[in-house]
Every structure is written in structure tokens, then in C-alpha cells.
Amino acid sequence: MIPLAEAQERVLAGCGVLAEITAPVDDARGLVTTETVVAPELVPPFDNTAMDGFAVRSADVADAPATLAVEGTIAAGVPPDITVGAGQAARIMTGAVIPPGADAVVMVELTEVSADGAAVTVAQSVPAGNHIRRAGEDLSIGQTVFGPGEVLTPGHLGVLTSLGMYRVRVRPKARVGVMSTGDELVEGPQALELGQIRDSNRHTLLALVAEAGCEPVDLGSMTDDEAEIAAGIRAGVEKCDALLTSGGVSMGDYDYVKKVLDEIGDMSWMQVAIKPAKPLAFGLVDGTPVFGLPGNPVSSMVSFELFARPGLRKMMGHSPGAWHRQPVLGRAAGPLRRRPDGKTHFARVRVEYADGQYQVTSAGGQGSHQLSAMAAADALAVLPDGEGLAIGDPVPLLILR
Known part of the structure; x- marks a missing residue:
């Protein structure tokens, strides 16, 4: 058997980073940037009001209450055709351009308009700049917005479009093929004959691939x-x-997939010191990474988490610190037993955050065929070789959701 870290290093060494593409912003959520984005214009592009109210000269309301003549209304999206002079005000809507002469906005709740709409009484004084959003307050021309290696969130995409940038250079989603083999596999709801099983692994892996941000x-x-x-x-x-x-992918198995991969690929067949997911195959076929995961359903999922997911995230340009799930510390709320066997065990557990820490209990049966416990699990508990953990013992966790 080989250590987990060594197996992970072999996999990561064989996973090259995908060539960058230029993507429309609406297709770029979750992708990783390859460029430094610099603001080509101001955001906001002009001084504007943060709320509905009246644009005034702060000096005119210094001794409020003060009554001012209403010169007109300024709507959002319309260049102002009003200049606010001494003793004057302009009704203004949120986002509208601050008119010449005004240096503050009084929110509508602090005003009272005359019956004929010709005058407004301001109840309180306001300082210069009150409720005004200045041009370039968010971003100035030439400012670095974000650099390469940034995972694009909806907020990032909003920033890009606010700057008039509708395409961005990124690493693409990895297109990941998932295939099953075996005469015993059945697709569909029909009754099984003796010796047949349903093809659950393919559907599970396709979902895991999508969840990892790839294209299944x-x-x-x-x-x-x-x-x-x-x-x-x-x-x-x-x-x-x-x-x-x-x-x-087990050592000594005679399997058509193993035979074919040995003939057409450059494969490494590994026995990793972990449970479940001890057997692993990884290599290249015509330069493309191929992951041979174990056949037991839980082993397949755990192997994906420990090996395939990190490799795929590297391919898509994520930083090394984001290739693997980072462990957090919990505490056993129930016993997590195991037997010494020279392996690190990844127990399927439920977690509940209480009293400032994760409380950990078993999610059910720990057999590599018991997929229901994996479905119930929130995390994998990392159990070192030995007898397991007693109630109250600290335990590292890989949170799955």
C-alpha cells in the first residue's frame, strides 16, 4: 500500500491545467480568471443620489427648518436641466444625477411639500455630501478590480458588467466523461434478474462531476x-x-477495463492505505487523464472526493489551497469505532454545529456497499489507524455540503 498523500501527488502531477478561453460573463460563474481586470471607467460614472428626496445647497438648510422653492424634478436616467441656486431645491429620484449647484440630498421623509408643489420645507439640516454617491466612489479608472486566479461569483460578474465588460478570460469547465462497464449492469426500473444490479455509480459520478463545477x-x-x-x-x-x-481496479482482478487501459494508456494501478477506496487507477490515454475508481458505490464516491475532484479543480485553474477540501475540527458526539489495519479510515458521519463546534455522529452502516449512509452523511470523518474515537474526542472532518 502507498500513503494517501503519495497517491494524490501522482494524480495531481498528471492533471494539466486547461488552456484559457474567453467566455461571456453570463457563462462565467464559478470559472477561474486568467487575467488582471482593470477598470476602464468610473463606477458610479457620475455623482448621484442614494435615495429619493430633494437636492439642495447645504448652506440653505443649515438653520432648518427652511422652506425652499421647488425648481422641478430630476428622474433617474435623465440628464438634469435644472441648476439649484440659493433658496432653491429640486425633487430627485434614487440614482439620478446630482444637478449643478446642489451639494446635498435631503431624504423625502425629512421634507413636507406645499399643497401646490411649489415649495418644500426641510425639517433638519444636512451636511454637504449627504446621501450623494460620488463618481468613482466604488471603482476608479485604472484600478485593479481583481487578478488571475479569482473564482467568479455573481458579485464579480456584476462588477464586470458595471464596467461594460461582457467577456472575460478564464479557465473553462472541464468536460468529464463518465462510463460504466459490465454485463451485470441494468439501466431502468424493470425487475432485476438474479445476478443483475442497477447502474447507480454512473449517475452518482455524473452528479459529483457537476457539483465539482465541471461539465458532465x-x-x-x-x-x-x-x-x-x-x-x-x-x-x-x-x-x-x-x-x-x-x-x-483491484490488484489481481481480471477485468476488461483494466486490460484495455493497460493496452491503450499509461496507467498506474495503486493500492492506497485508506478505507474505503483502497484501489485506484490513474493515468493518461492519448494525453487525457483517466481515473479508474473502485466499483463499490461508497468507495467510488470517496475516491472521487480524494482524487478526482482535486485533479479536476487543478485542471480548471483553482489555486492549490482549493484543490482539496480543507479539514475542520469536530468532536465525536458518539463513538466512532474501527479496527487497526494500517489505513486511514474515512467514516461517513452526520454533523451538527452546536456550542461553537461540530458535533459528529455516525451516518449509519460503514460498509463500502452501503450507499444510504453516504447519502445521509454531511461529512467524512478522518480516523487514523487504531481503535477509533470515543465520545468527546476531537476528529478532523471533510465537510461535503
């Missing part, structure tokens, strides 16, 4: 036929950036 590509299920499997893998690596298979 369903390559379907194939029978145990070498020619069909070889053609499927070659077709997959031609149109995808990475490929996932599940099953047939």
Missing part, C-alpha cells in the same frame, strides 16, 4: 467486450478533458 458527459454503459470498451474509452478521451470509470 454521459458516455453510457458498455458490456464486457474489449473492442466496445476500447472504442468507448477512445471516443471519450477525444471529446472530454478527463474520463471516469468505476470498477475493476
